[in-house]
Amino acid sequence: MKVVTRRSFTDEFKLAAVQESIDSPDTVKAVAVRLGISPKLLAKWRSKFVTRKESSKPIKNNGPSKSLKDLEAENKRLRKQLERAELENEIPKKGEGVLRQSAKVKFAYIHRVSSVRRTVKLMCDVLGVSRSGYYKWLNHQPSDWTRYNQRLLAFLRQQIEKHRRIQGYRKLWEEAVAHGYACNKKRVQSLLQQIGYRSNACKRRFGVVRPKEVVPTPPNYLNRDFSVDAPNRVWVSDITQIRCHEGWQYLCVIIDLYSRRVVGWATSYMNSAEMVLRALKKAWKERKPKGKALMFHSDRGSQYRCYDVLKWLTKRKVTVSMSRKGNCWDNACSESFFGLMKKEWFSNLEQMSRKEMVAECRNYINGYYNVVRRHGTNGGLSPMMYELRN
Template sequence: MRFAFIDARRCQQWPVSVVCEVLGVSRAGYYRWRERQCRPGPRQTRHLAINEFLLNRARQMEHVPGYRKLWLEAQDAGFCCGRNQVQRLLQEAGYRSRTASKPGYRRSKSSLPVLPNLLNRQFSVGAGNRVWVSDITQVRCREGWLYIAAVLDLGTRQIVGRAMGPVNSSQLVLKALEHAWKHQRPAGKNLLFHSDQGTQYRSEEVMTWLNNRQVTISMSRRGNCWDNACAESFFALLKKEWIQPLGMIHRDEMVDEVRYYIDHYYSKVRRHMTLGGLTPSAYVAAS
């Protein structure tokens, strides 16, 4: 009965996390209950059977083959399916061949600029709106990937900007930057923005947006994740503390969970030793 109550109100004001906490039930239990309520039809049942075969076969082949070879495997096994259908099902399941390049980190065009590492791992910043660091991560959902772009203020350790969506592009970075700029309103000429060398950050749209606001741009050295360790560390915490216990959930549900973690738990509940044991919100209030 409590799970039905939560489900009836999941799209209203309160996120699932808050309602589950108030009613004394687990989020994972709610999502398992909700999944049992969704009974697949004949078409979905056929897709599930094909997808189960594809993923099992890929596991047997050490996740080496791509969708074309797995399509041939399905054909030989007697499944009636098209190559594009196999590609779509594997994408929705979040499968990638071990030999495929990581999404968003393919070799970029030579015309895209690479800027020096001005931050140089100087992660201790005395005030807010002086240094922002940013990165993009991906989270697997039932419909496929959810990409998360975050902008972290090194002075306060707050996530000042965020954006989420099913596509990893420069527009995701722009949305996160615009979200940060709207709420923080920094002096651009006093701000350093640091990221890795991903094509999203090196795009003309993002460079122009930052240059128009007189922001100084810094980039990590190629293949050196330690140059952007604070942003990497935030995503590691997000996945370990919040996302992993959820299991496989739908994309819109994951968006709600990530938004709640960033806006409430990480900012107002989680204490940071780099801030003297204060939460980011309490540190800003005390500054």
């Protein structure tokens, strides 16, 4: 025979169970299952401890602060608020910048993206426009002036494609007048500006773009001290451009301040650091200087501040000096050389090809300037003769 023992509960447990069942929005059965007791037993305890007949100090049955129905309603309301907040955050992110646009642009955007989830009311509230204004815009019929502008703009688009975007607004206005459109130049210009049209014949002029300082610019160690008492102590360099049939050709020279002799030079159709490196290598091969005793001075051009050029110089322990910002007189010797070359040599020649220009540079530097031309700083001697005598 199976013996069933009855469970016993203390009065404290009974009171706590009754209090929990009263405060909880759950049913008596749900609370009883959670406590591991019979629902009938919990109901019996509630009857005992709540009524005055069974207890001298009954428990007040105020019920839960909110019923289950109220909690479900509040949960539904909070979910709706959260969904609306998510939509309000999503609309500006995907709004294509319409928050700063006019009301008509906002209305067009609402008409394009509104849906069951993104209601017109919600989008109008987020974008700061009225629903009445939106529906007025939606049902608005374009005026005769607007319809005429639309026809004129369609004609202008046809002419733009026909003439391959070459004509400006004046020529397009003439075409419109020739085809019977009654309009003036300003009207055509305004319509073309609305669609962002720009003639291919108009080349945009760009301003001067200041390069970012990738590496610190070396100071002006030379400080306009152009008097040097020994060769291979100070080299100065600069770049100029000469117009040729094919376009600009660039020339980079390196001058030894001791005798004003051009010790290295290079040309290129591109104004690049590679041209400076070729001139440096040519000068180094011819002069074979001691790097620690040499100073290399130039302007602040990006070709001289290039990483490859600075690395090549610092590897040989050359002191790098650069002119002050916007001060061409700090590199006056190089500037003077280019002025003399263009005045004495190239001004007397017709425009030539790039190949001919390179040959003329060689003739002037190697055949005339270094060997023949007398220099005032050298006491009337040519650079090469000055070095031979000293």
